[in-house]
Structures are given as structure tokens and as C-alpha cells.
Amino acid sequence: MVYYQLRSSRTPLLCCLALFVLYLLYQLLGSLQILNNLQGTKPQPASRLKKVAVVHHGAHPGIDAESKESAGSQQEPNLEDLLRSKENEDWVRLRADQCAPYPRYDDIEFTNPYFQLTRHENLTYYLYGAYYDRRPTIPEMVVLGMVTRCGGSYPASYLQVWYDGDTQPEKLPVHQSKLGWYPEWGHPEAVAFPTLFSFQMKSQRVPQLVSLVFDPCAVPKNAFTVVPPPPEEPPNAQRPKRIGVCVKYLTFPDVDMTDRFVEWLELMRLLGATKVTAFDIGQLMPNTMRTLAHYTEAGDGFFDLRKFRFPNETADHETFRAMIIEVLLYNDCLYRSLYDFDFVAVVDVDEVIMPLGEHRTWQDLLTHLQTQDVNATTRSSYCFRNVYFSKQLPPDESISEQFFMLRHVMRVAEHLDPHSAIKCLHDISYVTLLHNHFPFQWMNASGPYHVGIDLGQMQHYRYTENLKSLVDPPPVRDDNIRRFQHQLIHNSLEVHRQLAQSRAAY
Numbered sequence: 001m002v003y004y005q006l007r008s009s010r011t012p013l014l015c016c017l018a019l020f021v022l023y024l025l026y027q028l029l030g031s032l033q034i035l036n037n038l039q040g041t042k043p044q045p046a047s048r049l050k051k052v053a054v055v056h057h058g059a060h061p062g063i064d065a066e067s068k069e070s071a072g073s074q075q076e077p078n079l080e081d082l083l084r085s086k087e088n089e090d091w092v093r094l095r096a097d098q099c100a101p102y103p104r105y106d107d108i109e110f111t112n113p114y115f116q117l118t119r120h121e122n123l124t125y126y127l128y129g130a131y132y133d134r135r136p137t138i139p140e141m142v143v144l145g146m147v148t149r150c151g152g153s154y155p156a157s158y159l160q161v162w163y164d165g166d167t168q169p170e171k172l173p174v175h176q177s178k179l180g181w182y183p184e185w186g187h188p189e190a191v192a193f194p195t196l197f198s199f200q201m202k203s204q205r206v207p208q209l210v211s212l213v214f215d216p217c218a219v220p221k222n223a224f225t226v227v228p229p230p231p232e233e234p235p236n237a238q239r240p241k242r243i244g245v246c247v248k249y250l251t252f253p254d255v256d257m258t259d260r261f262v263e264w265l266e267l268m269r270l271l272g273a274t275k276v277t278a279f280d281i282g283q284l285m286p287n288t289m290r291t292l293a294h295y296t297e298a299g300d301g302f303f304d305l306r307k308f309r310f311p312n313e314t315a316d317h318e319t320f321r322a323m324i325i326e327v328l329l330y331n332d333c334l335y336r337s338l339y340d341f342d343f344v345a346v347v348d349v350d351e352v353i354m355p356l357g358e359h360r361t362w363q364d365l366l367t368h369l370q371t372q373d374v375n376a377t378t379r380s381s382y383c384f385r386n387v388y389f390s391k392q393l394p395p396d397e398s399i400s401e402q403f404f405m406l407r408h409v410m411r412v413a414e415h416l417d418p419h420s421a422i423k424c425l426h427d428i429s430y431v432t433l434l435h436n437h438f439p440f441q442w443m444n445a446s447g448p449y450h451v452g453i454d455l456g457q458m459q460h461y462r463y464t465e466n467l468k469s470l471v472d473p474p475p476v477r478d479d480n481i482r483r484f485q486h487q488l489i490h491n492s493l494e495v496h497r498q499l500a501q502s503r504a505a506y
Helices: 002-039 046-052 079-086 090-097 258-271 286-296 318-336 362-372 480-505
Strands: 109-112 115-120 123-133 140-147 158-162 170-173 176-179 193-200 209-213 243-252 273-284 303-307 343-346 351-355 381-384 386-388 423-427 431-434 439-442 456-460
Touching (some): 123 209, 123 318, 140 158, 140 209, 140 318, 170 193, 193 318, 243 318, 258 273, 258 286, 258 351, 258 480, 273 286, 273 318, 286 303, 286 480, 318 343, 318 431, 351 362, 351 423, 381 456, 423 431
Parallel strands (some): 243 273, 243 343
Antiparallel strands (some): 109 115, 123 140, 140 193, 158 170, 176 193, 343 423, 351 456, 431 439
């Protein structure tokens, strides 16, 4: 009986089941259409969607990499937006034919997105940045650039200083001109040299905009926005020292530096670095860039990779120009760091300022050095002698090839002398002009302190030109870096794990 009843109901049941299947298919197709509309008419692979959201390497979201305003970690105001916003102001139009008119964006000549060009007499000025310096008794504005003169005097210059809300500028004469180079090191024709101009302020006000000119009433051909400093904090001896690391432009176009950079950056962190700043000139492999992007993300923020291009003032002397431009970048890093750090280390990515003995961090070592220095109450810098952990010496095969520095614990027997290839920790309270290896100038402090090799050394992981030093005296094993081995490997492998997950999402 039941059998016949079910058999008679088979057709209606099958119809209901077919309708239910059609309904499910309709819902599925509708969901796919919605998703397709969100992504565009053509579905995009996950890799493209992921890459669109990754904006790193010193550029702010929404600002093109080759925009006329170099972008960075300090949230600089956008120069074009500021100048364009003033063009229709009545007071700006009225000042157009008066002394020191307000800068016009269309009057500025950019040699590239990072340099503004100004000419005077037979000199060319490639201006790079302007910074407010409240360290001196009388605060100063500092303008940094490259000038086609090496030594001697500079033409009289002035700074037109605009404050927010004012309708006419202050005009300041140059206070000091500082050359970041020694002429005896070489000064080829047509090459521009790193130069710093300082102007004493008339008050404690922080400008919004400044222009360097050679006549106080001149029409400005350059303009730089000024990042206001944070409020001053009362001295706090209990606060750990904040230490930034300044690195030059990175040039590894043919080598994936992922392993090297991860090991080096994680060691910098263990040694006490607060942040590392370097410069991107478009000479890094894509995977290296993805690795550095990991460190620039908001969740980490340990690394700032600022885009940069050479001024290219001449096609000649390429190697020489590549060397002297480093001085400009180190000083830009210094003046951007005035209110963020207490010290800055100037090093390359194959160098490590290594505390020795009982000291494991730069903070511990600096505290010891400052308390033990009986000859001075303040020092501009603490400098460390160079010793080569040469690539030509055999590595320790018991350590994975992922960890270049941990593998290379053999070094040449002798350090270089205290005046050759040293690297320093510079006290931001005092240094005013930096070179790669030492401070050029400082204020209100004694000169650099040369740290004994029992307390610290500058470990240089590179090839050694002096081949004799590889055998005579016999190389020595110096495995002080192994104090950090467990934590360094652990931290580095965790970064590699996160990088692998990120790559899998592409």
C-alpha cells in the first residue's frame, strides 16, 4: 500500500527536487555576478588585488612614485597643493609685482621629483630639502642641497620665510655655509657637492614655507614646505636611548638580498635600533623589494625606504658622483631624525657596530661610554674601528647559508687604524654635518671619542683588498655575534615564514 502511494508521488517529488536544484544554481550564479561586478567586468587574480594595496618604499598612498614632492615617513605637506591653493588669494595677486612675492608652483624648475634647480652667477644649486632646527640657542632653518662649487666663498643668499596666515615673508640672511666635502679629496669640474646653508630665525615660530634666493626681494624659483617639530619633552634620564640607523641608497639590481637584509635588519633590532632609513634608486630586485615592504608596513614600521634619484648635473665622473651623493643622504637622514632619535648610526648594510664584552646593545654601551669618559661631559660621536670579516675567509658550514653573518666568524687579525673607515654613533644633540665615516661639524660638545676595541668594533662583511691580511698575521675566529644566534635565527625565520605566507597569497 505504502509502496503504491510513494510510486504515485514520484513525479511531484522529482519536480520539487529539480526546482530546488535550479534555485541553488540561480543563487550561486547571482553571487558570482556580484563578486564580478565588485572586481570589474573581468575577474582579477589575487596577486593583482594584493599588490594594489601594497604602497611602501617611502611613498604615501595616493602619491605617484615620480611626483614632484618626495614623500616619506614624516608626512610632509604636499608642495603643489599648498602653492596652488594660494594662487587665487587676493593678497597673493597683489604681491605679484612687489618685493618677495609668494612662490608660484609653475616658476619652480624640478630636475627630477627630488631636486629643485636654482642658478646664480656661474653656480647651479640643486636644492633637496629644508629643516627646522631648534637645537641652537637661536633656532635655525637649514637648507640642504648640492652646489657646483667645492670650497671658497658662496654668493650672499637669503631665505624668504612664510608663516601660515602671514601675507608677507620674513627675509633672513645666510648665517653659515657648510661644505660636506674636503677639496683635497677631489673636485672635478661640473660636479655638484653636498652643501648646507643655515639661517638664524627671528622668533620661535615655525615656518610653513621657505625659499632660498640671492636678492631679498627676488621672485623665488624654489620652495620647500617645513615639517613642524613635535612639542619639546622634558629631559627623562630613565627613557632608553632612541637610536636611528642611516643607510645610503641600495644598489643590488642582480642579487636577491632577502636573506642578507632579514638577518641584518633583525640584528639591528636586537642591537637596539629604533628605525632604519635607506634610499631606493630603483636598483633592487622585486623579491628584495617585497622583503623590505614587510618592514615598512604599519604593523612593523622598522624600516623607511625613501625614493631618490640623482640630480645628474653632469654625465661625467659617475663613480665620484655616486660617492659624494651619500653625504647628502646621510645629512637628510640626520635632519629628518632631529626629534625622533637621540643618536644615529651611519652604516652600510654589510656593516655592524658591535658592542663587545658584557655589553649587548648600543644603549648599554653608550651608557657605559658616557659615564667612563673623564675627558668630556659631552661628545659629538662615538667611533668604532673597522675590522674585516672577509668573504674570502672560510665560513662555518654548521650554520645555514641563510645566515651570512652568523656563518662568517673568521676575521683578519688586525683592525684598521682609528682614522681609516671608522663608523660612528652620533649624538643628535650636537652633530650638525655628517660624513660617511665621521662628523664634519658639531656644536657645544667635544669631538669624536674613539672607542677601544675591547668595548666595540665595526664589523665589515665584505671582500678585503689587502690580500696579505688574509694570511699574515693569521686570521682569528671572532664569534661574538653568536651571543645573538638563538634569537637572531628565531626572529629571522619568523620573518621568512611571514614572507612565505605573503608570497603564497600572490
